[in-house]
Amino acid sequence: MGTAANTLVEIFRTEFGAVYQCNRYDVYWVEFAGGFSSFKFSDFFYLKQRVEAIDVVEMAQNPARVADVVVLNPLCSDRCFVLTLTDVLHFRELLQGAKVMIELNSIINESLHGMMV
Template sequence: MGTAANTLSEIFRTEYGAVFQCNRYNVYWIEFAGGFSSFKFNDFFHLKQTLETIDVKEMAQNPARFADVVVLNPLCSDRCFVLTLTDVLNFRELLQGAKAMMELNSIIYESLHAMAV
């Protein structure tokens, strides 16, 4: 994270990771599974959508050795996520919470802006 560390605002945190917003560079930083990865706005939401499409029921029910692990290669990222079923659920919780906080912040901002006009 380097020099951007002073410009980060925490959006959402769980015991498994955190999502930060960096207005200076217009990116989101995800802390998860022992690493930090930055994503531009659209890439962040693409990652969230990709994560949502993973069939966790199939992962849990399929007895094949490879079925309980999924590999994600997010767009415009040099990081690869190798996720177990538990990791998928924890990562989903993190990104869903972050998205909810972003939406809440947007609603608050719009409400305050409308009151000021």
């Protein structure tokens, strides 16, 4: 994370990872599965959509060994996520929580800005 570490604000954390916002570089940092990855705003939400689109019911019910793991190569990222069913559920929780906090922060800022006008 280099010099950006001093500018990170934690948005959401679970016992399995965290999401940080870096206003200096206008990116989100995702800490998950032992690594850190940065994503621009749109790429972060695309990653969330990709994780949400994973069919966890199919993963759980399919007896084939290849159904046990999902590999995600997010846009504009040098990181590849190799996720088990449990990892997918933990990653979803992290990304969903971060999205809620981002939206809440936006609502609060809009409300405060409206009060100042």
